[in-house]
Amino acid sequence: MRRPPRLHWLSILLGLLVLMGVMTFHAHTATRPEPVRHAGERRDLPEGTVALAFHGGPDPKWTPRVLDVLREADIRATFFVVGAQVTRNPELTRRIAAEGHQIGIDGFRAEGDHTGPLNLAFAQAALADALGVHVPLVGAPAEVDSGDRDFQDMGTLVRMSLRDRGGVVRLHDDGSIGADIARELARTPGYRFVTVTDDRPVPAGARERFTGAVTAWSQRNGGVVLLVFGTAIAIAALLGILRTLLQLGLAHTDRRLRRESEVEPPPWFAPPVSVVVPAYNEALNIAATVRSIAANDHLADVEVVVVDDGSTDGTADRARELDLPGVTVVRQSNQGKPAALNAGVREAKHDLLVLVDGDTIFEPGTIGQLVQPFADSGVGAVSGNAKVGNRRGLLGRWQHLEYCAGSNLDRQILHALRCIPTVPGAVGAFRRSALTDVGGVSDHTLAEDTDLTMAVTRAGWRVAYRPQARAWTEAPETVRGLFRQRYRWSYGTFQSMWKHRGALVEKGPMGRFGLLYLLAFHLLLPLLAPVMDLFVLYGFLIADAPLALLVWTVFLLIQTASAGYALRLDGEPLRPLWAYPLQQFVYRQLMYAVVIQSLVTALHGTQLRWMSVRRTGRLADAPGGTVHVT
Amino acid sequence: MQVFVDGNGGRRVAARLISLTVASGLIVFAAVVGGTLLGAW
Numbered sequence: 001m002r003r004p005p006r007l008h009w010l011s012i013l014l015g016l017l018v019l020m021g022v023m024t025f026h027a028h029t030a031t032r033p034e035p036v037r038h039a040g041e042r043r044d045l046p047e048g049t050v051a052l053a054f055h056g057g058p059d060p061k062w063t064p065r066v067l068d069v070l071r072e073a074d075i076r077a078t079f080f081v082v083g084a085q086v087t088r089n090p091e092l093t094r095r096i097a098a099e100g101h102q103i104g105i106d107g108f109r110a111e112g113d114h115t116g117p118l119n120l121a122f123a124q125a126a127l128a129d130a131l132g133v134h135v136p137l138v139g140a141p142a143e144v145d146s147g148d149r150d151f152q153d154m155g156t157l158v159r160m161s162l163r164d165r166g167g168v169v170r171l172h173d174d175g176s177i178g179a180d181i182a183r184e185l186a187r188t189p190g191y192r193f194v195t196v197t198d199d200r201p202v203p204a205g206a207r208e209r210f211t212g213a214v215t216a217w218s219q220r221n222g223g224v225v226l227l228v229f230g231t232a233i234a235i236a237a238l239l240g241i242l243r244t245l246l247q248l249g250l251a252h253t254d255r256r257l258r259r260e261s262e263v264e265p266p267p268w269f270a271p272p273v274s275v276v277v278p279a280y281n282e283a284l285n286i287a288a289t290v291r292s293i294a295a296n297d298h299l300a301d302v303e304v305v306v307v308d309d310g311s312t313d314g315t316a317d318r319a320r321e322l323d324l325p326g327v328t329v330v331r332q333s334n335q336g337k338p339a340a341l342n343a344g345v346r347e348a349k350h351d352l353l354v355l356v357d358g359d360t361i362f363e364p365g366t367i368g369q370l371v372q373p374f375a376d377s378g379v380g381a382v383s384g385n386a387k388v389g390n391r392r393g394l395l396g397r398w399q400h401l402e403y404c405a406g407s408n409l410d411r412q413i414l415h416a417l418r419c420i421p422t423v424p425g426a427v428g429a430f431r432r433s434a435l436t437d438v439g440g441v442s443d444h445t446l447a448e449d450t451d452l453t454m455a456v457t458r459a460g461w462r463v464a465y466r467p468q469a470r471a472w473t474e475a476p477e478t479v480r481g482l483f484r485q486r487y488r489w490s491y492g493t494f495q496s497m498w499k500h501r502g503a504l505v506e507k508g509p510m511g512r513f514g515l516l517y518l519l520a521f522h523l524l525l526p527l528l529a530p531v532m533d534l535f536v537l538y539g540f541l542i543a544d545a546p547l548a549l550l551v552w553t554v555f556l557l558i559q560t561a562s563a564g565y566a567l568r569l570d571g572e573p574l575r576p577l578w579a580y581p582l583q584q585f586v587y588r589q590l591m592y593a594v595v596i597q598s599l600v601t602a603l604h605g606t607q608l609r610w611m612s613v614r615r616t617g618r619l620a621d622a623p624g625g626t627v628h629v630t
Numbered sequence: 631m632q633v634f635v636d637g638n639g640g641r642r643v644a645a646r647l648i649s650l651t652v653a654s655g656l657i658v659f660a661a662v663v664g665g666t667l668l669g670a671w
Contacts, residue, residue: 007649014656121670211666214659444633495633604645605636 004487004597005604012596016534019225024542025215026222029084029109036112043141043196049166051196052077052182053140055106056174058085058092065179067099073186078196079173080106080140082113083123087216090130097131102195104137114138122215124204129212133201141196143170148178158184168196233535236528240555243521244562251412251569269375270299271352273367273429276344277306278337279358283313285474286358287322293356294324297364298371302326306358307344310334315358337425338443345440351432360426361389361472370429373464380434380461381453382469383411383420384427385570389472395482397579398587399475404570405563408467410521412569415465419514421496423463425449427471434461444499446608447492454500457510467570483590491598491608493522498602526595533589556581 035056045051052070057063058081070077079096081103086093097103107113108123120138127135146161146169154177161169161181169185171178185191204212275293279286286306293304304327308316319329330347332340345353352371356362366384373379385408388400407424414420423430428449435441438455445451457463476482497518503511539548560580567574601608636642 005646005649007646007653011649011653011656014653014660018656018660117670118667121667124670125666207662207666211663214663444631446632499633602634603641604649605634605641607632607635 004606004608005600008596008600019229020534020538022218022222022225023229023538025218026226027542029087029219029222031109032084033110033113035107035110038112038115038139040139040141043168045166045168045194047166048190049192049194050162050185051168051194052171052185053104053143053168053196054079054171054173054178055111055140056085056172057081058089058096059174060089060092062175062179063089063092063096063173066173066182067095067101069179069183069186070101071099073183075182075186075193076100076102076195077182077193078102078104078137080104080111080137081123081127082106082110083108083119083126084219085174086123086126086130087219090216093127093130097133097201102137102197102199103127103131103133103135103201104140104196105135106140112139121211125208125212125215127201127212128204128208129216131201132204132209134204134208135201136199137197140170141168143168145170146178146181148172148176148181152177154180154184157181158188161185162188162191166191229531229535232528232531236525236532237555239520239525239528241558243525244558246413247409247562248565250416251409251566254412254416255569266372266375268299268368269372270368271371271374272301272350273298273303273352273354273371274348274350275302275304275354275356275367276341276348277304277356277358278309278340278344279306279311279315279319280309280334280337280340281311281313281315282358283311283315283318285360286315286318289356289358289360289362290319290322290324290327292362293367294322294327295364296362296367298367301350302367303328303349305330305344305347307332307340307347309337309340336443338441338448341441341448345432345435352429353432353435354427354429355425356428356471357426357473359474360386362427363470363472366427366469366471369466369469370427373466374429374431376462376464378462379464380431380437380456380459381423381463382429383423383453383463383465384429384469384471385465385467386424386426387470387472388475390474390477391576393477394579394582395477395479395587396475397576398583399482400572400576401563401567401580401583402587404572405566408570409562409566411465412467414514414517415463417509417513417517418462419457419509419512419517420463420465421454421457421510421514421518422447422450422493423453426473427469428453430456431461434459437461445492445495446488447496450493450496451499454496454503454510454514457514458500458503458506458508460508479586479590483594486591486594487597488608490522490594491601493518494598494602497523523595523599526592527599530589530592556584 079101105114105123108119114120114123124134127133144164144167147157148171151157171181296302306319306329308331310333316329316331332343352374354367354370370382370384373382388396388403390396391400411420434456437459441448441452453463476485497515503515536548536552563580564574564577
């Protein structure tokens with residue numbers, strides 16, 4: 001046993017932060033604030049000396065014209081550039097510098113967008129990327145406005161530019177007639193042209209150049225990242241909608257067919273049954289479990305075989321103390337659940353075997369209901385309906401909702417498709433010949449129930465679902481316990497899927513539907529769904545908050561309605577539904593984390609051991625109220 | 631032997647190395663870019 005991998009969480013967290021940063025920066029560059037002129041300090045130039053200061057560029061259409069005019073007139077000017085434009089037009093920026101003009105910073109997205117230090121840093125980063133320099137000249141000094149934004153008449157413009165007989169003249173190279181004004185000014189006799197200051201750019205440091213490359217990449221490719229996110233969200237949304245439709249459609253059809261069959265029910269089937277209870281450190285629950293099984297109203301013999309798999313808490317003694325007729329207790333050294341199940345099956349004398357966990361409570365009619373599908377000789381296994389027996393806390397309610405809206409509804413769909421992948425360890429029954437066909441319970445995975453069910457299906461047996469066969473199980477009461485349980489389930493399911501991947505090329509329903517269903521809804525959807533959460537968060541914080549809220553609310557309503565329908569199908573009250581929206585904030589993310597952790601563990605090849613969940617013995621919502629026996 | 635379990639440990643070592651490289655790379659990346667921008671702030 002090695003420690004499960006953890007370092008990937010840091011990478012995922014940082015990776016998501018980087019992606020969020022890229023998208024946020026891209027959105028930041030896409031907005032253009034109103035230009036704001038900041039009157040800088042006056043730059044005194046001798047009379048007859050003019051510094052031409054161009055603003056708003058570089059612009060791919062207008063700046064080259066300005067540069068051509070300045071070259072013809074052999075004039076060096078100053079270009080106060082906009083950082084985002086520099087990244088859009090790096091070649092042009094390099095031409096400005098190469099032709100000897102001075103470069104200053106006007107802002108990051110528009111003139112004046114440099115008062116925030118971060119925007120100034122972005123603008124410097126853009127220049128570091130395009131030119132490899134750090135520019136000391138930030139913001140223009142007090143200028144003589146040429147009026148190129150307001151007037152067209154060249155005579156007026158020249159007069160306005162030279163009204164102080166020198167100084168820094170404000171022009172634009174982003175769509176005005178700045179080039180024409182510059183040409184006229186150059187022709188005016190008696191003027192000498194200089195740059196705004198003598199400051200020259202200094203080489204940028206490696207860190208600033210790297211940062212510039214990153215911000216430039218983000219500005220250019222943020223849209224691609226956004227598109228990838230959008231595609232992932234679209235796939236996740238489609239899968240979510242498809243699952244809801246499948247759930248509602250197939251579950252409804254399945255129920256209708258059942259009701260029709262109930263009009264003329266087949267004769268009641270009452271074969272003798274052996275119940276195998278593997279138990280490891282289940283002292284708190286075992287007595288209640290065995291009592292509930294022994295209190296069955298099945299019309300034939302029911303023997304109970306409790307297999308204590310090397311417990312250290314006196315589980316076997318608790319079971320023996322009950323002294324119930326038909327109950328056998330077998331002890332073995334700790335060999336794991338599959339070995340305990342196989343030992344119990346060997347010990348059992350009947351051909352129909354109910355396998356039940358040591359923390360499960362049966363109703364009196366559970367066994368009778370569970371064996372009904374075996375009247376069909378093609379049925380090799382039957383899944384019962386596992387219910388959460390401790391629903392008092394929020395975590396219990398959430399799990400109850402998930403059992404109904406997730407697992408049981410899934411099982412109804414998969415029953416309709418004839419490819420139930422898991423007969424749960426909490427309540428399931430197998431035909432002995434089906435178990436013999438697949439060589440018993442294997443220890444190749446941590447989800448021996450899924451592995452066994454897939455093997456039985458591939459061996460040609462049908463697997464049925466009997467929702468009336470209810471069993472009450474203790475759900476973990478802590479987040480840590482829940483994580484451990486689901487980690488094992490999820491990892492075990494992936495192990496089983498991989499082990500039975502050959503089914504994909506076989507003719508049976510497991511490969512055609514079962515594995516693909518698990519792949520789509522138990523692997524792909526949980527991996528993509530966090531992107532949706534992240535995008536909603538991004539929408540709230542950065543983009544269009546009302547739209548994000550609307551999309552999120554619509555999805556939540558659809559899911560809540562689906563969960564409500566599942567509760568109704570299962571004959572459960574709708575009251576716990578209030579906890580469903582809260583599930584979106586902690587529980588759902590925990591489930592994603594489980595899938596990611598399982599996948600990474602599989603890639604690492606780490607050997608996981610069985611992670612036991614701490615039992616409390618409280619199953620207050622099971623029939624008969626509190627069954628806590630200590 | 632359980633499914634996915636790496637018997638000789640080679641895959642586990644390679645996966646840990648990749649994981650370590652990715653995490654270190656991201657830390658350095660975040661430190662350089664974040665440090666430069668926040669430094670300006």
